Amino acid sequence: MKALIVEDNKLISGVLEKNLRHDYYIDVVETGNEAITLASTNEYDIILLDLGLPDIDGSRVCTQIRKDNNTVPIIVSSGLSAIQTKVEMLNIGADDYLVKPYNLNELRARMQVALRHKANIAPNGILEIGRIRINPQTRTVTCTDRVIELRRKEYDILNYLAHNCGQVLSRQMIMDHVWSTDSNLWANVVDVHVKHIRDKIGRPYSSMLLKTIHGVGYKLERIE
Ligand code: CA
Numbered sequence: 001m002k003a004l005i006v007e008d009n010k011l012i013s014g015v016l017e018k019n020l021r022h023d024y025y026i027d028v029v030e031t032g033n034e035a036i037t038l039a040s041t042n043e044y045d046i047i048l049l050d051l052g053l054p055d056i057d058g059s060r061v062c063t064q065i066r067k068d069n070n071t072v073p074i075i076v077s078s079g080l081s082a083i084q085t086k087v088e089m090l091n092i093g094a095d096d097y098l099v100k101p102y103n104l105n106e107l108r109a110r111m112q113v114a115l116r117h118k119a120n121i122a123p124n125g126i127l128e129i130g131r132i133r134i135n136p137q138t139r140t141v142t143c144t145d146r147v148i149e150l151r152r153k154e155y156d157i158l159n160y161l162a163h164n165c166g167q168v169l170s171r172q173m174i175m176d177h178v179w180s181t182d183s184n185l186w187a188n189v190v191d192v193h194v195k196h197i198r199d200k201i202g203r204p205y206s207s208m209l210l211k212t213i214h215g216v217g218y219k220l221e222r223i224e
Contacts, residue, residue: 032057
């Protein structure tokens with residue numbers, strides 16, 4: 001397995017490397033820009049990301065990796081323990097957040113959890129949630145082997161929800177992820193697209209799979 005450690009404190013990256021090198025091939029970088037480049041050109045199994053980096057903030061690194069449709073598990077660590085920071089990082093696609101200084105055994109345990117989570121995605125990149133299969137290479141979706149003809153944005157929304165299966169995504173998060181920030185969007189654009197997705201997959205299954213969380217947004221559930 002391959003891990004990327006993004007950490008500008010050599011003491012910390014040294015300890016991490018020493019402790020993890022029996023289980024992982026490890027790359028270490030000290031800047032956010034190097035991290036983005038390496039993450040886009042390598043298949044990492046996991047990324048350990050420090051928040052305070054000398055060039056760009058770790059949150060921007062995380063956002064960019066997710067924008068590139070890279071689902072690699074990302075565990076963020078930082079000396080900042082504010083709940084707000086944690087929530088923000090999880091909202092932009094981090095899988096976990098550890099406050100420094102952390103215990104190495106806890107880190108290992110959390111890495112295992114993040115890797116198990118990733119295991120839902122087959123090695124060929126196909127994502128299976130219940131009856132739904134999403135193939136990112138061909139951008140095709142099937143439901144019990146029936147092809148679902150989704151429009152581009154419908155596919156992007158379903159794919160985003162699937163990569164965050166079990167988590168509630170707000171309408172704003174979905175808009176930010178699927179549309180460019182300068183798009184002029186009408187208020188219920190996400191709802192309209194979700195309705196189309198549900199219609200195409202077919203109810204009642206699609207309504208159980210793709211849940212409305214009232215006042216917040218949507219969540220994809222792993223149901224058969
Ligand atoms: Ca740092």
